[in-house]
Amino acid sequence: MTGIYPLTRLRRTRASAWSRNLHRETVLTPADLIWPLFVTEGTGVEEPIASLPGVSRWSVDLIVARAKEAVALGIPCLALFPNTQPDRRSEDGKEALNPDNLMCRAIRAIKQACGDDIGVLTDVALDPYTSHGQDGLVDAAGYVLNDATVEVLVGQSLNQAAAGADVIAPSDMMDGRISAIREALESSGHPNVQIMSYAAKYASAFYGPFRDAVGSRGLLKGDKKTYQMDPANAEEALREVELDLAEGADSVMVKPGLPYLDIVRRVKDAFEVPVFAYQVSGEYAMIEAAVAAGAGERDALVLETLMSFKRAGCSGVLTYHAAHAAKLLG
């Protein structure tokens, strides 16, 4: 301060819209978004998900319509999750290896309709296929077996790659799965299929509505704490990321999103690789609940939270608000 005047006024550049536009440090565009979609059996079927208001499961034909909508909105990538019919779920989740399972049919239909206009990212884990809702094979005591599960995940990845998946996204948190999947993709003629590793995935309370959407909530006994990370840990997340990169991951994901922005920033600073965040189902539901309660305005809440991921260092965000946000940004 000189006399009564501050020489430096940070408010000066904020005083008009043109200046705020000029000084903005972070940009958010539809190209930053990955749209998660739930697939279900049938034709012409839309099933709204009660715990995710505004989100539905779509049959394969309507998933193709969503894919075309995404292309028109400038969204570069979809993330697919199947709601497997109950009679196709089993103790060993072997439906994951069926070349005609719901996931593979959806991948083929989207690729046939949209080609390279959109990327298809596919979830690798067994929970949509197991009768117990765990992401892997369980022993008699209910413990999720690591190496036996990895073998199945490799088969599941090759099955999805053969159907046309562009990005394999293992969300299971087994040790060693990235190198096993990478080697299998290389030796099976899929050198350009990417791996986006769910590297730092936490045992979170924010996944409830997703488990409704894929039909595993009622089946799951217990929790996933023997493989998903403890929310108290950050250094361990860096070790997970380091390992997955060494094993051949092209990009890494932090999940959930907003409660773990510190992890996003630390990963970005430490490794300078493409980092993605998953704004998960419970986060989406919280925003919708806030809107329904009159506690905030949807468009502003959506754009502010998505911008925060970019500011924290993300290359992109998986969000159920993707189509809505792309419309606002387009």
Ligand code: PBG
């Ligand atoms: C399971 C998987 C989960 C999500 C994505 N893949 C749930 C879980 O680990 O139980 C959660 C996504 C969301 O909540 O939106 N492999």
